[in-house]
Structure formats: structure tokens, C-alpha cells
Amino acid sequence: xxxVTQLDSQVPVFEEAPVELRxxxxxxxxxxxxxxxxxxxxGLQLLLKYLSGSTLVKGINGFEAEFNKSQTSFHLRKPSVHxxxxxxxxxxxxxxxxxxxxxxxxTTVTVRA
Amino acid sequence: xxxVAQSPRYKIIEKRQSVAFWCNPISGHATLYWYQxxxxxxxxxxxxxxxxxxxxxxxxxxxxxxxxxLKGVDSTLKIQPAKLEDSAxxxxxxxLGKQGLYNEQFFGPGTRLTVL
Numbered sequence: 338x339x340x341v342t343q344l345d346s347q348v349p350v351f352e353e354a355p356v357e358l359r360x361x362x363x364x365x366x367x368x369x370x371x372x373x374x375x376x377x378x379x380g381l382q383l384l385l386k387y388l389s390g391s392t393l394v395k396g397i398n399g400f401e402a403e404f405n406k407s408q409t410s411f412h413l414r415k416p417s418v419h420x421x422x423x424x425x426x427x428x429x430x431x432x433x434x435x436x437x438x439x440x441x442x443x444t445t446v447t448v449r450a
Numbered sequence: 451x452x453x454v455a456q457s458p459r460y461k462i463i464e465k466r467q468s469v470a471f472w473c474n475p476i477s478g479h480a481t482l483y484w485y486q487x488x489x490x491x492x493x494x495x496x497x498x499x500x501x502x503x504x505x506x507x508x509x510x511x512x513x514x515x516x517x518x519x520l521k522g523v524d525s526t527l528k529i530q531p532a533k534l535e536d537s538a539x540x541x542x543x544x545x546l547g548k549q550g551l552y553n554e555q556f557f558g559p560g561t562r563l564t565v566l
Contacts, residue, residue, distance in 0.1 A: 341492075369552065380454070380541060380557030381493070388552055427492050436545075436552060437506065440492025 339364035339430045343441035350418055351449055358413040358444045360428030367433040370411040372402055375425045375443075384426075387411065388433075398422070423448045452476065454558035456542050462564045468530040471561045473542030475523065480547030481505075483555065484517055484527050487539040499525065500547055529563075537565045 344359040362368060369388050373381040385396025392404040402413045411428060428441040455474040463469050475482050480501050485493035496515065498505040501522040510517070514533070519525040529536055539560040545553035 378559065380543075380559045382557070383554055386552075386554075429492070437495060437498065438493075438555065440494070442490065442492050 339366075339368055339432060339439055341428050341430050341439055341441035343428050343444050345444050346442065347445045347447070349447045349449065352420055353417050355414065355416050356418050356422075356446060358426050358428075358446070360411045360413065360441060362409050362411065362428075362430045364409075364430065364432070369431045369433055369436070370402075370404060371429040371431070371438065372396065372400070372411070372413050373427045373429060373440075374398075375427065377424070381427065384413070418446070418448050420448050420450065422446060454542055454544055454556055456540075456558040456561050458561060459559065460562050460564075462566065463532055464566050465534055466531040468528065469532055469563060470526055470528045471540050471542075471563075473525045473527070473558060475525070475542070475544030476556055478546070479544035479556075480522070481545045481553065482519055482525050483543040483545075484525070485541040485543065487541055487560070489538070493541055496527070532563075532565045534565050537563055539563070 340363050342361045350356045371386045372384040375381050385394045387394050387404045395401045400415050425443045425445050427443050429438045482499045484496045487493040496510045497507040497517045499519045502519050517527045539562050541560045542558045543555040545555045
């Protein structure tokens with residue numbers, strides 16, 4: 338079965354600084370990879386996804402992620418964060434023939450002025 | 451376009467009581483999911499419906515949890531009787547459900563359950 342590990346539970350960052358959220362997955366077969374964002378008291382919103390093709394994926398709100406098959410990683414990055422990026426971020430994986438999502442434990446990003 | 455609707459948003463009950471959550475998916479979405487999100491963890495899939503049939507309920511604690519989607523639209527998730535460890539946010543999601551293709555899941559705001 339596939340699984341996801343998010344290496345940082347909390348990431349504090351100053352406004353306009355870059356941020357990277359780390360995600361590693363394990364699976365013996367091909368996978369799809371996702372990043373979701375959850376703002377306080379809201380549901381999850383898809384930031385970006387990797388299904389196939391270019392390993393550098395661009396998403397909404399200036400986020401991007403890179404799929405690295407050899408390192409089984411899918412790290413999320415943003416070059417300059419805003420206060421409004423304060424939220425919880427979840428990495429998720431699904432098998433390529435089965436779209437059921439398995440989520441990591443989440444990373445809480447707190448952006449300070 | 452209206453999103454996934456869930457009610458109630460918050461519920462507080464005592465252990466051994468019963469509780470029900472309601473979900474109205476996006477119009478036209480054939481697939482509906484219920485997730486349990488315990489504090490400090492990622493969402494865990496409880497049950498997946500395709501129209502009004504169950505596709506996967508392998509992680510649903512069937513001794514106390516039940517779910518239905520009678521007309522292939524709205525769905526209800528019930529817990530009877532509730533335990534302290536059921537305190538969590540229950541998320542509903544829906545997708546178009548086209549076979550063999552990636553279908554984005556759209557999430558509702560969730561119902562936060564506190565069991566005392």
C-alpha cells in the first residue's frame with residue numbers, strides 16, 4: 338500500500354520569504370501526487386497535482402512542486418509567501434489506476450509579518 | 451457553481467449518543483466520499499459511493515458507523531453509539547466519477563464532532 342510522510346509538522350516563515358514543505362511517499366507502483374491546502378474552518382482545496390509529464394508542476398497561488406522519482410519526493414515550494422498563505426498543507430498520493438487518496442499528517446504554515 | 455454542502459458544521463454530543471451528518475455533493479457528481487480527520491492527522495477515507503452503490507467501505511467501523519446515499523445524490527453518515535475517539539472533523543467530497551480518468555475531488559467545509 339502507498340503512504341505519505343510529511344517531514345515537518347510546523348513551518349514558521351516571515352512574509353515575503355521562501356518556503357519549502359517536504360513530502361516523501363512510498364509505493365511499489367506508479368502513483369499520482371497531490372498537494373492540498375486547508376484554511377481554518379474550511380475544507381481542502383487542491384493546490385496542484387502530478388499525474389504524468391513534466392516533473393515540475395505549477396499550481397494556484399504561486400505554488401509549485403517537483404516530482405523526484407529517485408528520491409520518492411514531491412516537495413512544495415513558494416518563492417515569496419503572504420500572510421494569507423497561513424494554513425495547513427497536506428500531501429497526498431494515489432495509485433495511478435485507483436484515485437483513492439492517502440494523506441500525510443499535514444504541515445502547518447504560519448506566516449508572520 | 452455551488453460547492454459541496456455539509457451540515458451541521460459543529461456538533462457536540464456525549465459518548466454513547468447517536469449523531470448524523472448530511473452531505474449534498476456538487477450537482478452531477480457521481481462519486482461521493484466521506485473522510486474522518488482526527489486532530490493532527492490527515493483525512494482518512496471512510497467510505498466511497500459511486501452513484502448509490504458502495505465502492506469501498508473497508509475502513510468504515512461498521513459496528514458503529516453507517517452511511518447511505520439512497521438516490522445517488524445526498525448522503526448521510528451516522529455514528530451509533532459514539533465513542534470519545536470519534537471526535538474529529540468529518541469531511542465530505544465529491545467528484546464527477548468518470549471511469550478511467552482522473553477526477554478532482556472537491557471538499558465540503560466539514561462537520562466538527564466533539565464527543566464528551
